[in-house]
Amino acid sequence: MAAELFAALLHHPVLDRHGRVVTAAVTSLDVHDLARSARTYGVTATFVVHPTAQQRAFARRLIGHWLDGPGRDFDGRRREALLRVEVLATLAEARAAVKKQCGVDPTLVFTSARERRPAVGYDDLRRRLQASDARPALLLFGTGFGLAPALVAEADLVLAPLCGIDDYNHLSVRAASAVILDRLRGH
Amino acid sequence: MAAELFAALLHHPVLDRHGRVVTAAVTSLDVHDLARSARTYGVTATFVVHPTAQQRAFARRLIGHWLDGPGRDFDGRRREALLRVEVLATLAEARAAVKKQCGVDPTLVFTSARERRPAVGYDDLRRRLQASDARPALLLFGTGFGLAPALVAEADLVLAPLCGIDDYNHLSVRAASAVILDRLRGH
Numbered sequence: 001m002a003a004e005l006f007a008a009l010l011h012h013p014v015l016d017r018h019g020r021v022v023t024a025a026v027t028s029l030d031v032h033d034l035a036r037s038a039r040t041y042g043v044t045a046t047f048v049v050h051p052t053a054q055q056r057a058f059a060r061r062l063i064g065h066w067l068d069g070p071g072r073d074f075d076g077r078r079r080e081a082l083l084r085v086e087v088l089a090t091l092a093e094a095r096a097a098v099k100k101q102c103g104v105d106p107t108l109v110f111t112s113a114r115e116r117r118p119a120v121g122y123d124d125l126r127r128r129l130q131a132s133d134a135r136p137a138l139l140l141f142g143t144g145f146g147l148a149p150a151l152v153a154e155a156d157l158v159l160a161p162l163c164g165i166d167d168y169n170h171l172s173v174r175a176a177s178a179v180i181l182d183r184l185r186g187h
Numbered sequence: 188m189a190a191e192l193f194a195a196l197l198h199h200p201v202l203d204r205h206g207r208v209v210t211a212a213v214t215s216l217d218v219h220d221l222a223r224s225a226r227t228y229g230v231t232a233t234f235v236v237h238p239t240a241q242q243r244a245f246a247r248r249l250i251g252h253w254l255d256g257p258g259r260d261f262d263g264r265r266r267e268a269l270l271r272v273e274v275l276a277t278l279a280e281a282r283a284a285v286k287k288q289c290g291v292d293p294t295l296v297f298t299s300a301r302e303r304r305p306a307v308g309y310d311d312l313r314r315r316l317q318a319s320d321a322r323p324a325l326l327l328f329g330t331g332f333g334l335a336p337a338l339v340a341e342a343d344l345v346l347a348p349l350c351g352i353d354d355y356n357h358l359s360v361r362a363a364s365a366v367i368l369d370r371l372r373g374h
Contacts, residue, residue, distance in 0.1 A: 040356050041351040166229070
């Protein structure tokens with residue numbers, strides 16, 4: 001048995017384009033795309049994390065549209081993906097949810113497009129997650145212009161940035177999260 | 188020198204959720220995400236292909252916002268990505284654009300989440316693209332519920348579907364295109 005994988009889409013603390021720490025708004029397609037990628041790559045649960053009650057209500061409403069509302073019969077695969085999404089207020093709640101489900105604290109994995117040392121590579125993390133005694137892992141994805149550096153202190157591992165052909169690696173969180181999951185769990 | 192890579196985001200002929208052949212509307216984030224992924228992974232040009240003049244005008248307007256409009260100074264990296272996007276009416280125009288630029292017809296690569304035989308695998312296509320005498324490749328991405336099967340007849344290669352952990356592989360085109368580019372060009 002490989003380690004269980006969890007994902008958190010964080011809206012705070014994230015950076016804006018000037019590098020300031022801000023709270024980003026919920027983007028509907030972020031939730032949909034991450035839920036579908038997560039389901040595809042076997043993520044146990046995805047946490048949409050937002051500190052503002054109104055934004056959490058918005059996230060729950062858009063998910064509810066597909067679970068129990070008019071979207072229910074539109075596309076069953078979308079529903080199947082969104083069934084594994086939980087809306088929470090803080091990263092601490094996400095961590096607690098994993099602990100409650102798995103009985104052990106998850107390894108928190110910080111992701112970013114910016115180079116930080118020391119970082120764990122994709123093959124290395126993939127192997128670690130395949131170990132039979134591996135703790136569950138909680139992948140942290142940042143909206144806005146990425147996770148605030150302060151979160152590194154809370155994380156157990158920093159994942160290396162995705163590299164394309166040069167130093168331009170400005171992927172959307174929808175794209176980057178899919179690529180990261182593919183590198184960790186794809187076949 | 189590896190082969191030059193091109194991408195086409197097709198809105199017709201694509202499938203709807205019932206498997207009917209339809210024309211899909213342009214989705215703003217599809218254009219943004221694919222442009223950013225394409226720039227990250229060294230795609231020479233991305234073609235947004237739509238048969239309807241109004242939809243092409245919409246696509247050009249949203250791109251123009253970032254090239255010359257208010258978005259220009261908001262985020263230079265987004266502009267850099269969108270500078271490599273062209274809006275065209277047909278796949279034939281996209282193919283002609285590659286031929287004009289490279290002097291040779293591109294290898295057309297059909298992508299789909301559905302299994303089709305014979306299909307080329309990712310490692311195989313990656314190696315082929317690295318050959319010094321390789322023709323340019325034009326990757327075809329479908330909006331809606333994916334490219335219509337009729338396009339297989341026009342393609343030179345069918346790329347194997349992306350696989351996660353089971354038979355659920357319902358990725359958004361934003362996510363799937365990023366994963367495919369990463370598998371073909373990522374490091």
